[in-house]
Amino acid sequence: MVKVGIAGIGFMGWIHWLAYQKIPGVTVAAICETDEKRLQGDWTDIQGNFGPPGEQVDLSGIATYRDLEEMVQDDSIDLVDICLPPSVHLLAIEAAARAGKQVFCEKPLALNLEDCDRANEVCQQAGVSLLVGHVLPFFPEYEWARSEIASGKHGQLLGGHFKRVISDPTWLKDFYDPDKVGGPLIDLHIHDAHLIRLLFGMPKTVSSIGRTRGSVVSYCDSFFRFEDPQVCVSSMSGVIDQQGRPFTHGFEIHLERATLHFEFAGFADTGESMPLKLLTAEGDVIRPTLENSDPLQGFISEIGEVIESIESGQPSQILAGELARDAIEICQAESKSVMTGEVISL
Numbered sequence: 001m002v003k004v005g006i007a008g009i010g011f012m013g014w015i016h017w018l019a020y021q022k023i024p025g026v027t028v029a030a031i032c033e034t035d036e037k038r039l040q041g042d043w044t045d046i047q048g049n050f051g052p053p054g055e056q057v058d059l060s061g062i063a064t065y066r067d068l069e070e071m072v073q074d075d076s077i078d079l080v081d082i083c084l085p086p087s088v089h090l091l092a093i094e095a096a097a098r099a100g101k102q103v104f105c106e107k108p109l110a111l112n113l114e115d116c117d118r119a120n121e122v123c124q125q126a127g128v129s130l131l132v133g134h135v136l137p138f139f140p141e142y143e144w145a146r147s148e149i150a151s152g153k154h155g156q157l158l159g160g161h162f163k164r165v166i167s168d169p170t171w172l173k174d175f176y177d178p179d180k181v182g183g184p185l186i187d188l189h190i191h192d193a194h195l196i197r198l199l200f201g202m203p204k205t206v207s208s209i210g211r212t213r214g215s216v217v218s219y220c221d222s223f224f225r226f227e228d229p230q231v232c233v234s235s236m237s238g239v240i241d242q243q244g245r246p247f248t249h250g251f252e253i254h255l256e257r258a259t260l261h262f263e264f265a266g267f268a269d270t271g272e273s274m275p276l277k278l279l280t281a282e283g284d285v286i287r288p289t290l291e292n293s294d295p296l297q298g299f300i301s302e303i304g305e306v307i308e309s310i311e312s313g314q315p316s317q318i319l320a321g322e323l324a325r326d327a328i329e330i331c332q333a334e335s336k337s338v339m340t341g342e343v344i345s346l
């Protein structure tokens with residue numbers, strides 16, 4: 001049984017908590033939170049843009065800590081799950097690794113490349129795993145796409161377009177602060193940057209145009225070049241200034257003998273989906289249906305991968321700290337390209 005201490009009971013701490021209840025072989029043994037109400041189990045004020053609203057939670061049998069340094073010393077914990085704001089990820093990773101705990105940290109690994117490198121280095125030196133919560137590859141539609149690509153039956157991967165656009169989240173006060181959240185690239189597009197890295201490897205160059213707010217990019221269109229010049233990858237990411245579009249994401253992925261397509265768009269009045277499609281070499285349009293309809297399935301699968309990796313001692317090919325670091329490097333290159341108008345080499 002893997003025993004977990006969750007650091008930070010906000011939106012993500014709550015979602016992870018719910019996911020842990022559905023995964024065999026793991027139990028939440030401790031939580032750490034600076035908010036007194038939440039530390040007592042009153043999670044009713046937690047809100048996010050998906051999943052159920054927070055509840056009153058029975059914390060009997062679960063150790064509660066105000067200070068992360070104390071929680072990481074708890075001998076009954078194997079894994080520290082960091083659901084804290086990005087600006088404190090590195091400090092928390094260092095504390096957990098120093099105490100010899102396995103580390104699972106929400107995305108983004110950190111706000112800049114130097115901190116990402118430090119996080120990887122510290123965990124490597126301590127001999128503990130660093131897994132980073134890049135959940136997108138585990139969302140059922142994206143997991144399906146990965147498995148279609150990996151099957152090899154559609155031939156080589158030729159490219160793809162990845163989309164992630166939301167209304168300006170005006171209620172998140174630090175969203176555009178480069179030292180706290182990092183803006184739409186680091187908070188939002190990082191999901192697609194990680195997926196692009198996972199599917200295609202590290203791009204050779206990045207070229208982006210975009211709009212900025214203060215010192216961060218608020219919206220950008222990017223083109224990624226790879227070793228093979230035939231591989232065409234692009235993305236559109238960021239915020240629009242109108243409310244009414246809480247969330248949109250999707251992909252069109254090109255293979256030699258198939259095209260994979262999906263888009264989900266949440267609008268203020270309703271959510272609309274362009275359901276998964278597979279266009280075959282014969283000209284057929286296949287509409288795969290995915291069985292699991294649990295809205296938290298992506299997180300259940302992602303955390304399942306964390307637990308499997310901890311138990312087996314085998315590194316995760318998807319949640320590895322090095323990939324999370326590369327995703328930040330890609331976002332930084334896109335940002336630099338927007339700011340300078342230049343093509344950036346990686």
Ligand SMILES: NC(=O)c1ccc[n+]([C@@H]2O[C@H](COP(=O)([O-])OP(=O)(O)OC[C@H]3O[C@@H](n4cnc5c(N)ncnc54)[C@H](O)[C@@H]3O)[C@@H](O)[C@H]2O)c1
Nearest residue numbers: 008009010011012013032033034035083084086106107108
């Ligand atoms: N994977 C996803 O889809 C997804 C979605 C949202 C957020 N996230 C990520 O999850 C992380 C957390 O985001 P969130 O939306 O849950 O934030 P949040 O603000 O809702 O929650 C953070 C919690 O941490 C607590 N906290 C802050 N500093 C602390 C400290 N030093 N010690 C103990 N507790 C402390 C706060 O009181 C709060 O309850 C971020 O890295 C964010 O990017 C990921």
